[in-house]
Structures are given as structure tokens and as C-alpha cells.
Amino acid sequence: MRPFRAAAVTLAAALLGAAVPYLLTPAHAAGPVLTVTVTRVSTWSSGYGADVTITNSGDAAATGWTVEFDLPAGTTVSSSWSATRTQTGQRYRFVNVSWNGTVNPGASQTFGFNAAGLGLPLNCTVNGSACGGGPAPSASPSRTAGPSASPSAPASPSASPSPSVSPTSTPPPNGPVVDVASAAQLTSALNSAVPGAVIRLAAGTYRGAFTTTRPGTASLPITLTGPRSAVLINDGPSGTAPSCPQPTAGWDSGYGLWLFDAPYWKLDGFTVAESKKGIVLDNSHHVTISNVYVHHTEDEGVHFRRSSADGVIRDSVIEYTGLVQPGYGEGVYLGSAGSNWACHGNSGGADRSDRVQVLNNRIGPYVAAEHIDVKEGTFSGVIRGNTFDGRGISGQNSADSWIDVKGIGYLIENNTGTFASPGTFVNGYETHNPATTPAFLNGCGNVWRGNSSNLGGVGQYAIRITSTSKCAGNLNVVYASNTVANATAGLTNIAVTP
Template sequence: MRIPRSLLLTVVAGAAIVLVAPLAQAASASLAATFAQTSVWSSGYGGAFTIVNRGDAAANGWVVEFDLPAGSSVSSSWDSTRTGSGQHYRFANASWNGTVAAGGSVSFGFNVAGLGTPVNCLLNGAPCAGGPAPSPSSASPSSPGTPPPSTPAPSTPPPSGTIVDVSTAAQLSSAMAAARPGQTIRLAPGTYDGSFIGTAVATGAAPITVTGPRTAVITNPAPAGSGPSCPVPTPGWDPGYGIWIANAAYWRLTGFTVANAKKGVVVDNSPHVTIDGLHVHHIGDEGVHFRRSSSDGVIRNSVVEYTGTAQPAYGEGVYIGSANSNWDCHGNVGGMDRSDRVEVLDNRIGPYVSAEHIDVKEGTSNGLIRGNTFDGTGISGQNSADSWVDVKGTGYLIQGNTGTFVPPGTFANGYETHNPVAGWGCGNVWRDNVSDLGGVGRYAINVTSTSKCAGNLNVVYASNTVSRATTGLTNITVTP
């Protein structure tokens, strides 16, 4: 039988199609995780892992694990659920970023105290460099039938969004621990009693803001646990600070009240922190402390009063830097605490600030103290605390402040300089300050030494005025 040519071609073509058709393969996910440092400072860094799906199907759920070398530890994290033991850390996806679309990516971040970087990285139990996502039974090294280790799900989801509203101490603590650049944490009226620590590194373009009305009151009257001799955030230790910004940058604290704490606001190793409109009062030691080279900070439009209720000798209103005797702890830049260029603007400090209203420590430079009102009532005189401002730093401009003194209290001079370290306590300038010494103080501005500042003298301009002084405006030659 002769087969028609047209039918033969049809059969042959059909056979060709069958022979070359590819075998069908199931779509699958393929995950990889990469680490990057997002910022670095002298005693730590900010880091992030980005998880990329190189496959052709979505991946549901991820866990990144790694080790840190001894001496380094994760101090805070966000966009994940963190657990750990010793130097080993485990980060599971949060509720909102567990799905990684094909070709997509997600990320999470953390801060590290110390400079060691992650090693032995695993992603869902496989090397972070990538590969097909294992099945749920092989994603964990646990034995068959044993669920992977986990922590109980939080009763509320981790804070997210541009604005995070809080109304309890637990919510505030969680929000600060999970804060991300650009976020605002907004306090409702009420009392927040506990330990509140911020460690995230923000930027000038995307600061982290904690804000609330004066009726939102942060308290921390009872330190608990034990920590290192040189204070750093430590699990299980509450130093009794009202609010603590540590190893961070570009935080803004605005509007609320800090009261009944061992220390009011402590800023450690955190540049560009702004304190605006706070009311700090009834504090055991100092009210506000820029410490451990927290440069370029600002405190403005705030009220600081009733400090030193536990230790009058350490009840400074605003404390800039650290005494050289504490540089072993806080001298993290060239062996000194270089909390430089701090600005103290338009605040009311006093009454009953038991030590100096502003104590400017050696090792700091080029700050600005302007437009403040000092009420010296209640100054204790302990530990040589007998003036509104004691300047041991260099290159400060003290301008346009108004100071008064009315008993009770121990009061020697309005402003003083000292030179505990060679070359410091020099090159400072006073302009346009108004001083009422209450018939008790000797000089409005007392410069302890000129010989120790040869070539970089302190300068007092004639625009400064004084009333009710027992001696006069200043003990050095006035500059017209």
C-alpha cells in the first residue's frame, strides 16, 4: 500500500516532536545569604544579611545561623527573631518577611559589640553560599521527629512601620531594641518603668526618633543584676539609667520626661544624638551625660533640675566627656573621651542641681554653650562643685547665658576653668553672659591659670556683665 506523501510528513513531524520534547521539572527555590557591614565604629559595627532566591519558585521560611569570635556579641537585631547560645546565633524570619519570591530578596540587620565578623554561616542548615532549599525535614540538624529549636511566638508582632506607637514599658523596650533608621517611636502619656536601651545605628537622612509629651515619664529607680566595670549593654544587667543610647548614631529624644533614675540620659559612643525638649528631674547622679566620644551631640530647649539626689558630688546637670581618671573605661579615641562639638542650647538647668550645671571635661573640644539659664540654688559644693559651669575642655564658646544664685548652696564663681591635663582648659571664649552672683560668688568668670595655657589663652570679653559679686567680673584682663 502506498502512503500519501502528506500523511508521511505529518507522522514524521509528529515523531520528531515527541523525540525532542524536554522532560518536565518541578520548580524549586534556591536560597543564598550574603553578609555586609553597614557601618563601623571603634568598638563595634552594624551588619546585615541579605537572602536572595535564585530559584524559580518562592521559598517559605528561612533561618540563618552563624558564630561570632570570642569577645564579640550581638547587642540588638531587627526584622528577625533572634535566639542564641554562647557565641552561636540563630535568626529566623519574622512574620512579615518569611516568603522570598523567585528572584526576590529579604534582609535582616543587627548590631555587634566587638569587631568579630560572622563565621560558619548556615542558611536553612546548608552553607550560606547557596543551593536548593532543603525540605523541612532536613532544614534543621535535629534528629527525625524532633522539632527545630525555637522560642515562643511573641504575644504581639515586632514593631514595624515608620511610626511605632507604644503605651507600655514592654512595648517601649521592644521598640527601642528593634528600632530601624527612619523610624519614630511615639510614647503615649503614662509611666514607663524599666531599662530602655537604643543601639541601632541610624543616619542623618533617616534618624531614629523617640518622642512623647511631658506626661510620658520614663523611670528606672532600681538597678538590677551585675555588669562589666566599664558599662556596656549587657544581658541581664540594668544599670539604672533612664534612657541609654549606646554604640548608636543619629537618635533624637524629644518632649518626654525622665525622672527617678540613677542617671537620666546616658549617650555612649553615639555621635549626632539630639535631646530636645526633655524634662529631666529627681535623678540620683548626673542628669544628661555625653560619654565615650559621643561627638556632635545636642541638648536644647530642655529642663534639668533636682539631680544628685543619691550622690550630690556626682549630680551634674549636663556632663560632657569623662575625667582622665576614667579614660581607661571611656577613652576610646586616642586614649581619651573625645565627646567633641557638643552643643548645649537654650536650656534651663537648676535649681537643685547639686554639682556643676555643665561639667566640660578634659579631652573634649570645640563645643557651644549658649542661651541657657542657670539657677544655682541647691548646689552642694561637694567634689569642688561650686560653679554653674566648669570648663576643662578646649575651644568652647560660652555665650549669651544667664546665671543666678540664691541660697541655700555653696557657690564660689559663676564660671571656672581648670587644667587637669596639660593643654586642656584653654582657648575658651566668654561673650554676652549675664551673671548675678547673689552677693556670695567672687567672680563671674574665674580662670584658674594663664601659665598653663600659654599661646592658647582663655578670653573674657567686655560684653559679659556681673552683679552682686564679692570681687568682680573676672580675674584676667578683659578683652574689649
């Protein structure tokens, strides 16, 4: 697997048309001295995503920061996080939120944004001074960044747009804030986390087996957050595995990040890569995953397992999964197959990873199995606003659709799916009705509306319902608001509901 690399570009360098740092600081700084660096962590044909780092090279703490810059005509900030954003024309202003305003000497704080368009920031200031040091630049929105200011290529080539991350207002932490910058520090923080704690990752690569069994609470969730350039990698697995997966001395699961019996966590912003599995939740309900980047995994990207109910994954990117086992390379995996309930059926004999919401993510390309696999015995999830890129789907282990729905009562709406070569593709969305013990009406009562499907001249139906007789009294419903293009058979094989 290839390593993840992010290219850093100082905003001052973008102004000078050179991709090198340009920092001008006094020889004997009195008080805080703030400089700003932008790291373009993902790039696509029509935009990019960036992390912004505010660093204090002075000798006193800064108690707040305001970063401002212009974007050239044709480029806008479509979304941002970990800062309060305002805009006047092409001038953008970002102010710290309550918990990341203090920048101690030698330390840094971060926020991020997505851009629609490829223009780089211009005329940047931090607290009224130039982002690279020296006097504030004169605003000149007509200026454009030269091609020499472009950072190097992203880790994974992809023409699909990143999701639009909704701006959020992050509340102040209610527990300790733990800054980590090494694998050993991260392991210690995960092992000792208490309700309300915020674990903040510095940019860098973290190699190890990162597992926690520490629960948060509804009022005091635990947060693990970091920039996209904070990359968790597990080079395992190793040792002798137990009969059912659980943290065991002497065994490394190979999972990039594993929450076991750890409800009420928030995972935000960082990357998980080059691991056997990406993020795995076991009996870890009410976990919110947002703005993460999962790529180059041997098996699945994100797995809600062992009754990890009431979770959310939103505004994230998952690609290049199933590198070793293509048929098990799902993007997002909800629940467990009935054949695995002997291990994971901890709720009345079933894996009840119910009510999980999958919102506004980009999944694919090169997700080798289903982009979302909805397993039997799970109920009432929501799959909304996602973008599925079917390039690279393998067809192995019946993986030949964006979503395979074996669960019950899911709402699947306003998603956009495309397929193009290479890959094996049969239908956009499918249902199946496996028999299980305990028994459920699996694959029934699901609703599709407002989905847009382009089957690339290869796929048969946008939405194929395997059986109606097995869903008596709880039929699947396909609304006429769904659309399809380039299908060999049509929109669906059942009657459409107006």
C-alpha cells in the same frame, strides 16, 4: 523620690470654670469626633508649658486637625512644637504637621506650647467644633478663666522660667511609625528600631531599663518622641555591673534612657525621672535632645560620654539631680574625667565628646553639682542661651560653680546665671587644667561673651580663669560684654578683652 504627676484640664472645662472633663458627643457618631485636652506639665511664676491632645472618639479616622483658641490679654504663646502656628490678635491657630494629622478611632495626636502669662485658653475649637463637643463657642477674648480652672501644682516647685522652645517644622517620617503605650512595647521598639523609624510615646509612666544599641543614619535618624507627660523611670540598678558600663545581661544600669553605640537619634518632648542617671549617651554621636524634662536623678541628668560627639541638647529643663551622690549630680556632663578614660577613652585613648551644643535650656534649681561640667580632652562645644539657677548646688567634689570648663575651645555666650541660698557657691564659671595622657592643653582657648551673672552676694568672680601659664598660645578670653552683679570680687580675674 516622689512620683511625677501632671494635671489634666480639658479646654471645655476651662471655659466653664471647672477642672473636670466636659465631653458632649453624639450617641451614634458618624465619622470622626474630635475632642481636645490640655495638660499643663510645668508651671512657673510667669507662665506655663502645656501638651495638647486631640482624641478621636468617633468611628472613622480624621485626616487632619486644626485647633484654635483665644488667650486672655496678658498671656501669649511664646513657642510651640509639632504643629504649625499662626496668630491673629489673641486668637491662635494650630494645624497638624504632615506626620501627625491622621487620628484613628480611639487614638490621639499631640502638640505642645509654652505660654508667657498664666491665662488659660478660651473659646477653643477643633475643626470648627467645640473642643469638648457640641457647637463652636462664640469668640470672646475679654473673658478670663476663673481660678477654679487652675490645675494642681507641678512636680517640682520652681520659680525659674522654662526655656522658650523654638517652633519647629517636623518632617514626615521616612520609616515605620511605632506607637507605644507600655514599658514592654517601648523596650521592644528600642530593640528593633531601624533607620528612619519614629517611636511615639503615649502619655503615661514607663518603668524599666530602657536601652538601645540600634543606630540611625545621617539621612535616616531614629526618633523617640512623646509628650512631657510620658515619663520614663528606672527603679534600678540591679545585678552585677561589668568593669566598664555596657549593656550586659543580668545587669540593670539604673539609667533612665541609655543609647549605646547608637548614633543619629532624635529624643524629643518626654520626661526622664527618678532614675540613677537621666539620659546617657555612649559612643552615640549626632544625637539631638530637645524639649525633654529630666528631674529627680541620683546622679547626673544628661551625659554625653564615650566620644558622643556632635550632639545637641536644646530647649530642655533639668533640675533636682544628685539626690544620692550630690558631687556627681551634674546637669549636663560633656565627656569623662581623664581618670575614666580606661573605660571611656575610645578615641585615641581619650573621650572625645567634641562639638556638643548646649542651647537654650533651663538647668537648676537643685542641680547638686555643676550645671554643665565640661571635661578634659573635649573640644569646640557651644554653650549658649541657657538659664542657670544655682539654688541647691552642694559644693561636694568641688561642685561650686555653674560651669567648670576643662575642655578646649568652647564658646560660652548669652547665658544667664543666678545664685541664691541654699547652696555652696564660689564662682559662676571656672576653668581648670588637669594633665592627661594623651596630653591636651586642657582648660584653654575658651571664650566668654554676653553672659549675665548674679552671684547673690556670695560668689567671688563671674568668670575665674585658674591659670594663664598653662594656656600659653591658647589663652582663655573674657569679653567686656559679660556683666556681673552682687560679686564679692568682680567680673573676672584676668584682663578683659574689649
